[in-house]
Amino acid sequence: xxxxxxxxxxxxxxxxxxxxxxxxxxxxxxxxxxxxxxxxxxxxxxxxxxxxxxxxxxxxxxxxxxxxxxxxxxxxxxxxxxxxxxxxxxxxxxxxxxxxxxxxxxxxxxxxxxxxxxxxxxxxxxxxxxxxxxxxxxxxxxxxxxxxxxxxxxxxxxxxxxxxxxxxxxxxxxxxxxxxxxxxxxxxxxxxxxx
Amino acid sequence: xxxxxxxxxxxxxxxxxxxxxxxxxxxxxxxxxxxxxxxxxxxxxxxxxxxxxxxxxxxxxxxxxxxxxxxxxxxxxxxxxxxxxxxxxxxxxxxxxxxxxxxxxxxxxxxxxxxxxxxxxxxxxxxxxxxxxxxxxxxxxxxxxxxxxxxxxxxxxxxxxxxxxxxxxxxxxxxxxxxxxxxxxxxxxxxxxxx
DNA sequence: GGGAAAAATTAGCAAAAGATAATTAGCGGG
DNA sequence: CCCGCTAATTATCTTTTGCTAATTTTTCCC
Numbered sequence: 001x002x003x004x005x006x007x008x009x010x011x012x013x014x015x016x017x018x019x020x021x022x023x024x025x026x027x028x029x030x031x032x033x034x035x036x037x038x039x040x041x042x043x044x045x046x047x048x049x050x051x052x053x054x055x056x057x058x059x060x061x062x063x064x065x066x067x068x069x070x071x072x073x074x075x076x077x078x079x080x081x082x083x084x085x086x087x088x089x090x091x092x093x094x095x096x097x098x099x100x101x102x103x104x105x106x107x108x109x110x111x112x113x114x115x116x117x118x119x120x121x122x123x124x125x126x127x128x129x130x131x132x133x134x135x136x137x138x139x140x141x142x143x144x145x146x147x148x149x150x151x152x153x154x155x156x157x158x159x160x161x162x163x164x165x166x167x168x169x170x171x172x173x174x175x176x177x178x179x180x181x182x183x184x185x186x187x188x189x190x191x192x193x194x195x
Numbered sequence: 196x197x198x199x200x201x202x203x204x205x206x207x208x209x210x211x212x213x214x215x216x217x218x219x220x221x222x223x224x225x226x227x228x229x230x231x232x233x234x235x236x237x238x239x240x241x242x243x244x245x246x247x248x249x250x251x252x253x254x255x256x257x258x259x260x261x262x263x264x265x266x267x268x269x270x271x272x273x274x275x276x277x278x279x280x281x282x283x284x285x286x287x288x289x290x291x292x293x294x295x296x297x298x299x300x301x302x303x304x305x306x307x308x309x310x311x312x313x314x315x316x317x318x319x320x321x322x323x324x325x326x327x328x329x330x331x332x333x334x335x336x337x338x339x340x341x342x343x344x345x346x347x348x349x350x351x352x353x354x355x356x357x358x359x360x361x362x363x364x365x366x367x368x369x370x371x372x373x374x375x376x377x378x379x380x381x382x383x384x385x386x387x388x389x390x
Numbered sequence: 391g392g393g394a395a396a397a398a399t400t401a402g403c404a405a406a407a408g409a410t411a412a413t414t415a416g417c418g419g420g
Numbered sequence: 421c422c423c424g425c426t427a428a429t430t431a432t433c434t435t436t437t438g439c440t441a442a443t444t445t446t447t448c449c450c
Contacts (some may be wrong), residue, residue: 006444053378062341062342065400070341070342071341071348072338072341072342076407084330084331084334088327088330088331089331101406105407112336115206117243118320120314121313124319124323125313126395127323128319128322128323128326130329131323131326131327132283132326134330135279135283135326135330135333136279136283136284136328136334137328138334139279139333139399141337142267142340143267145337145340145373146257146265146266146267146370146371146373147257147265147267149406149438150407151406169426169427169428170362170427170428171427171428173424176341177342178340178341179407180407181406181427181428181429182407182409182410182428182429182430183406183407184428185428185429185430186407186430188407188428188429189388189429189430190406257419344408344435344436345436345437364396364397364398365397366396366397366398374437374438375437375438375439376397376398376399377398377399377400377438377439377440378436378437378438379398379435380398380399380400381399381400381436381437382436383398383399384399384400
């Protein structure tokens with residue numbers, strides 16, 4: 001895809017932006033390609049990068065003392081990706097971000113683009129809108145933990161994001177849902193043959 | 196407290212704002228006093244109000260089919276309060292917001308103040324900062340569900356917000372932590388006399 | 391201060407989840 | 421195609437949680 005086509009693509013994706021708004025950021029963006037399994041952000045490092053996932057899927061996980069990995073987040077196409085620890089608190093990331101598939105990112109340095117966004121009302125408005133969406137998703141996830149059982153969380157995930165199961169091993173899905181892999185396996189069995 | 200004193204108070208609280216910024220919003224704000232137990236936002240209604248809690252504590256809860264109440268959020272002094280359903284999605288609130296104590300709010304209509312904030316760079320920047328803080332808190336709460344056991348979540352809450360236990364009945368704390376009141380009682384017993 | 395209502399604890403039992411380990415299934419590289 | 425590694429399932433056992441109900445404690449309202 002040519003740069004002009006890409007810009008048109010983003011103008012369409014982020015309704016309300018003008019081509020020049022997109023261009024402002026696009027000229028600062030770099031395409032980054034990760035191969036399946038590759039680490040994007042290493043735990044303990046600061047990354048001020050803000051990335052938009054063009055293709056692929058990134059998992060963030062926490063490494064327990066016993067060596068187990070707990071999946072904190074799963075992000076895929078058209079979603080933004082950043083180390084919240086670094087972007088919000090300017091601290092080293094507590095989590096490792098790893099590509100689960102070959103993944104293509106459009107990446108900008110947030111420290112660089114922040115003043116540009118601050119000075120462009122349309123970009124500011126878009127940032128605000130996207131932030132609200134991310135906040136909304138976060139709150140929904142909190143609600144799922146408070147209101148639903150592990151089994152119900154699993155059923156909801158099937159319903160809302162069925163494709164995820166072909167892209168992420170169940171053991172990572174399970175910790176993402178707040179349970180162990182063994183427990184997820186039992187839940188799947190219960191559902192397949194109730195009672 | 197006189198209006199001038201109040202404005203000075205907010206200028207101090209929200210560093211980066213000028214007195215005129217605060218005044219812009221302050222003139223549109225109304226003080227609202229709720230008595231302990233009083234409902235602030237009723238489930239099923241749209242409330243575009245954005246409130247800052249001056250004093251007191253507000254609980255948002257979900258009403259289950261069986262009549263049980265599940266506490267979704269607890270908000271107290273210096274925190275903002277709004278129906279996310281209404282503000283973000285312009286939908287009726289799925290939750291009921293109730294004062295746990297006599298509570299004083301500074302309240303504005305978000306539809307009214309939104310354009311004012313949009314057109315004032317300092318207010319926009321402050322809104323952005325506060326939104327990031329709220330997002331950060333939300334993500335922390337998600338992490339607590341994924342990474343911690345119910346007992347660990349309880350211990351963390353004791354550590355980080357000990358005062359809450361004198362202000363909110365344990366049965367509401369328990370559902371806030373994603374467990375039942377009975378289970379919280381057992382956790383408290385385990386902790387009090389280990390093994 | 392007394393009494394009613396709500397909250398908290400306790401008890402008993404069933405269901406679910408965690409931990410660990412063994413087994414089976416699936417996948418990828420040579 | 422086969423080997424080896426990882427993932428997934430299954431098994432066993434322990435711990436925790438949920439559910440329901442009874443009991444005790446606390447709150448608060450008159």
